[in-house]
Amino acid sequence: MPKPSKPASTTRRAAVVGANRIPFGKAGGAYAAASNLDMLTAALSGLVARHGLAGERLGDVMAGAVLKHSRDFNLTREAVLGASLSPQTPAADLQRACATSLEATWDVANKIALGQIESGIAAGVDSTSDAPIVVSDRLRRTLLKLSRAKTVPQRLQLLAGLRPGDLVPVAPDTAEPRTGLSMGEHQALTTREWGITREAQDAVALASHHNLAAAYERGFFDDLMTPYRGLTRDEALRPDTSAEKLAKLKPVFGLKGESPSMTAGNSTPLSDGAAAVLLASDEWAAERGLPVLAHVVDAEAAAVDFVRGEDGLLMAGAYAVPRLLARTGLGLDDFAFVEIHEAFASTVLTTTAAWADDDWSRRKVGLPAIGQVDPARLNVVGSSLAAGHPFAATGARIVGTLAKLLAERKASAADGAPVRGLISVCAAGGQAVAMILEA
Amino acid sequence: MNDTYLELVNSGFTKQIAKKLGLPRPARLRRTDPRRVDDPLVPGPVVVVGEGPDADAVATGLLAWDLDVRRTVAVGTRVGAIVLVLTDIVDPTQASQRVLATAGMLRDLAPSGRVVTLSRAASAEDDPAVAAARAGVEGLTRSLGKELRAGATANGLVVADGVALEVPAVLGALRFFLSARSAFVDGQLLPVDGAGAAPQDWTRPLEGRVAVVTGAARGIGAAIARVLTRDGARVIGVDVPAAGDSLSAVMNEVRGVALQLDITADDAAERVIEVARARFGRLDLVVHNAGITRDKLLANMTPERWDSVIAVNIAAQLRMNEALLAAEDLAPDGLRIVSLASTSGIAGNRGQTNYGYSKAAVIGATQALAPRLARAGGTANAVAPGFIETEMTARIPAVTRQVARRLNSLQQGGQPVDVAEAISFLASPQAAGVNGQVLRVCGQNMVGR
Numbered sequence: 065m066p067k068p069s070k071p072a073s074t075t076r077r078a079a080v081v082g083a084n085r086i087p088f089g090k091a092g093g094a095y096a097a098a099s100n101l102d103m104l105t106a107a108l109s110g111l112v113a114r115h116g117l118a119g120e121r122l123g124d125v126m127a128g129a130v131l132k133h134s135r136d137f138n139l140t141r142e143a144v145l146g147a148s149l150s151p152q153t154p155a156a157d158l159q160r161a162c163a164t165s166l167e168a169t170w171d172v173a174n175k176i177a178l179g180q181i182e183s184g185i186a187a188g189v190d191s192t193s194d195a196p197i198v199v200s201d202r203l204r205r206t207l208l209k210l211s212r213a214k215t216v217p218q219r220l221q222l223l224a225g226l227r228p229g230d231l232v233p234v235a236p237d238t239a240e241p242r243t244g245l246s247m248g249e250h251q252a253l254t255t256r257e258w259g260i261t262r263e264a265q266d267a268v269a270l271a272s273h274h275n276l277a278a279a280y281e282r283g284f285f286d287d288l289m290t291p292y293r294g295l296t297r298d299e300a301l302r303p304d305t306s307a308e309k310l311a312k313l314k315p316v317f318g319l320k321g322e323s324p325s326m327t328a329g330n331s332t333p334l335s336d337g338a339a340a341v342l343l344a345s346d347e348w349a350a351e352r353g354l355p356v357l358a359h360v361v362d363a364e365a366a367a368v369d370f371v372r373g374e375d376g377l378l379m380a381g382a383y384a385v386p387r388l389l390a391r392t393g394l395g396l397d398d399f400a401f402v403e404i405h406e407a408f409a410s411t412v413l414t415t416t417a418a419w420a421d422d423d424w425s426r427r428k429v430g431l432p433a434i435g436q437v438d439p440a441r442l443n444v445v446g447s448s449l450a451a452g453h454p455f456a457a458t459g460a461r462i463v464g465t466l467a468k469l470l471a472e473r474k475a476s477a478a479d480g481a482p483v484r485g486l487i488s489v490c491a492a493g494g495q496a497v498a499m500i501l502e503a
Numbered sequence: 504m505n506d507t508y509l510e511l512v513n514s515g516f517t518k519q520i521a522k523k524l525g526l527p528r529p530a531r532l533r534r535t536d537p538r539r540v541d542d543p544l545v546p547g548p549v550v551v552v553g554e555g556p557d558a559d560a561v562a563t564g565l566l567a568w569d570l571d572v573r574r575t576v577a578v579g580t581r582v583g584a585i586v587l588v589l590t591d592i593v594d595p596t597q598a599s600q601r602v603l604a605t606a607g608m609l610r611d612l613a614p615s616g617r618v619v620t621l622s623r624a625a626s627a628e629d630d631p632a633v634a635a636a637r638a639g640v641e642g643l644t645r646s647l648g649k650e651l652r653a654g655a656t657a658n659g660l661v662v663a664d665g666v667a668l669e670v671p672a673v674l675g676a677l678r679f680f681l682s683a684r685s686a687f688v689d690g691q692l693l694p695v696d697g698a699g700a701a702p703q704d705w706t707r708p709l710e711g712r713v714a715v716v717t718g719a720a721r722g723i724g725a726a727i728a729r730v731l732t733r734d735g736a737r738v739i740g741v742d743v744p745a746a747g748d749s750l751s752a753v754m755n756e757v758r759g760v761a762l763q764l765d766i767t768a769d770d771a772a773e774r775v776i777e778v779a780r781a782r783f784g785r786l787d788l789v790v791h792n793a794g795i796t797r798d799k800l801l802a803n804m805t806p807e808r809w810d811s812v813i814a815v816n817i818a819a820q821l822r823m824n825e826a827l828l829a830a831e832d833l834a835p836d837g838l839r840i841v842s843l844a845s846t847s848g849i850a851g852n853r854g855q856t857n858y859g860y861s862k863a864a865v866i867g868a869t870q871a872l873a874p875r876l877a878r879a880g881g882t883a884n885a886v887a888p889g890f891i892e893t894e895m896t897a898r899i900p901a902v903t904r905q906v907a908r909r910l911n912s913l914q915q916g917g918q919p920v921d922v923a924e925a926i927s928f929l930a931s932p933q934a935a936g937v938n939g940q941v942l943r944v945c946g947q948n949m950v951g952r
Contacts (some may be wrong), residue, residue: 290763292748
């Protein structure tokens with residue numbers, strides 16, 4: 065008689081062992097000729113080399129891209145095959161818009177926590193330069209029927225049904241399918257609703273550039289990044305930008321409303337790039353003499369009803385974080401670092417304003433406000449405004465960055481007390497994922 | 504990094520023209536096939552020339568490797584290598600018979616064949632006739648190197664008094680010179696002062712060792728990583744963060760660990776030691792390969808050009824060596840250090856006062872470090888490459904490059920792997936008897952010794 069299968073009962077915390085990304089490029093810039101597969105392979109190869117994993121079989125690799133060609137249906141597995149890992153390493157593609165690689169981190173961490181795997185990689189990649197362009201639905205349907213047509217008259221009849229307008233290719237955009245508004249237009253509504261000023265947004269952008277530039281200067285990214293195609297730093301980074309320069313830029317979103325404030329300077333640029341995180345059990349890391357930078361404590365996903373205008377499109381972080389803190393019994397003061405993805409400078413400002421608004425929080429989230437974020441703990445080595453935002457890569461960039469920050473802080477503190485970090489990444493479709501890391 | 508001329512004089516119609524015109528005809532050198540290391544070790548029988556116990560000891564040692572060892576051969580027999588044992592002669596007149604016996608076989612020497620002389624080190628305390636007999640071998644070996652053709656080389660081992668010829672250091676060095684590993688080493692005399700230790704497997708002498716290679720992203724450094732790995736070592740490759748993409752490609756190829764690090768940083772040594780300790784629990788070998796050139800006539804020298812060359816090429820490795828000496832527990836069999844010197848550091852080179860200073864400094868540091876490392880069974884040696892076909896030498900103007908690569912006995916530039924082979928040999932257990940030396944990998948360059 066076969067034995068009953070044993071449930072994977074023990075849960076443990078997955079370790080963030082290390083990370084790697086390629087510098088992020090600007091759309092049409094250094095990576096204009098690179099595909100998602102090229103960039104994801106590069107990010108994985110750098111991660112493998114840094115940790116000496118060539119030829120190793122990992123438990124799983126989960127990654128994805130937001131803008132994806134149909135030929136890349138098995139993007140992650142293809143990248144694994146090109147990245148010097150054992151060809152026996154399995155891989156899966158997944159996608160949760162801009163939170164894709166944070167979701168991948170969560171999923172891989174859970175598999176490790178459950179004892180199902182000992183090691184894994186979470187990653188994300190996106191190219192706006194090499195975005196898929198598709199044909200119109202009418203042309204696509206006609207072509208499909210054409211391939212099934214058996215006679216010449218049938219084929220001619222199908223072709224005769226096409227109109228010149230059907231031949232215009234369809235490029236992807238960031239418009240929400242249910243509202244037709246672009247992400248920027250959505251955020252412009254939220255910005256106005258929360259009364260966020262132009263000056264405050266520019267200040268967030270300025271801090272992002274200065275913090276990121278300073279981090280590069282001190283070599284912070286030397287073991288988090290592998291150069292690619294001639295880039296050694298993020299292409300969007302402007303170390304010498306100033307409040308005056310940012311103030312001169314013309315608004316680009318919310319132009320129909322009063323005093324538009326969102327500019328190219330305080331909105332993330334379209335970007336190309338890839339990022340990856342190595343996760344493992346503590347035992348797996350110890351066997352290989354690899355460090356444990358931090359552990360994944362918990363995560364929470366949230367979504368808002370932006371379609372009917374209940375909330376702003378990018379406001380789900382205002383739900384995910386309070387719920388996550390309530391579940392874990394932690395407060396904002398328990399976090400040495402807070403990483404909020406800078407989709408727009410105003411996303412950071414509206415999210416933190418909501419976190420601090422007790423009335424709003426009780427009414428909407430059903431929880432008391434979590435309080436004010438200490439600016440000295442927020443995005444301390446810059447974020448997406450300066451680094452750029454290849455959609456699916458951003459989560460892994462933030463996890464790697466935060467894990468290193470936590471490990472540094474832990475090493476410099478004598479008391480050995482836990483050092484925690486909080487992540488909030490908003491995503492298209494009115495979603496967000498929040499995560500807690502602890503060193 | 505192709506040498507088109509070499510290809511032309513070795514193939515088809517152009518080979519015939521070159522022959523008729525009497526043009527220099529550099530040979531395609533025999534090199535190690537990574538899939539069949541040291542197999543065959545020598546391209547034919549090895550003839551041991553000499554009499555007495557020393558020659559017998561050498562012949563016995565070679566037989567242990569299943570080589571076809573002979574004491575004489577009939578004229579017309581293809582000879583793979585000639586080992587000329589002159590360790591026992593006490594008067595210059597005694598060399599004659601053995602040298603002439605060697606002469607009789609030179610026409611039968613195989614392409615990429617070898618002549619290796621074995622002699623004792625001459626010293627000021629010797630009787631003048633003994634010193635003459637010993638010192639003469641140097642002139643013989645270097646002249647013979649210039650005479651041999653078709654990729655054949657002549658090198659010598661200069662064995663210290665008191666070191667028996669059957670010890671692993673002597674046989675190991677002899678093995679290196681006989682093999683394809685020494686393809687671009689010619690006209691060199693290598694002093695052997697200690698016994699060394701035989702490796703478990705002569706084809707993988709670095710099994711179980713952990714090596715750090717600086718400047719491992721490309722060129723000679725990448726070749727070093729590959730050869731050390733082939734010979735059994737685990738490699739931590741170091742290069743500047745900006746070279747991280749090439750570094751990761753090389754490290755994934757050799758299943759090593761990539762460490763993006765500027766070796767001039769204050770904490771560079773600490774980081775290297777930390778990674779070696781955490782990942783492997785040991786660090787047996789450091790190859791100081793990273794180097795830069797900032798050429799300028801001294802009259803036009805700038806502080807930036809002088810200081811950056813000194814910082815990268817010598818100051819960084821001095822700091823790292825001190826840190827490594829303090830962490831000698833990581834090298835249970837003795838710490839091995841091999842640094843890259845250069846012909847420019849030995850003979851000088853116009854426009855390279857900074858580089859020449861730094862590379863001569865490497866030699867000075869190596870010699871001073873040798874006795875300190877010897878106390879715990881370690882060694883410090885240097886390898887001085889001549890003209891090597893790399894991205895760096897490919898940037899030399901075409902005509903200058905053509906002339907430069909012909910100015911040696913093998914009439915061609917060496918390959919990065921040739922430098923790597925010499926380094927791997929110096930890092931091996933058998934080479935523990937070679938310490939404080941500078942081994943030139945230059946095809947017997949006309950410049951310098």
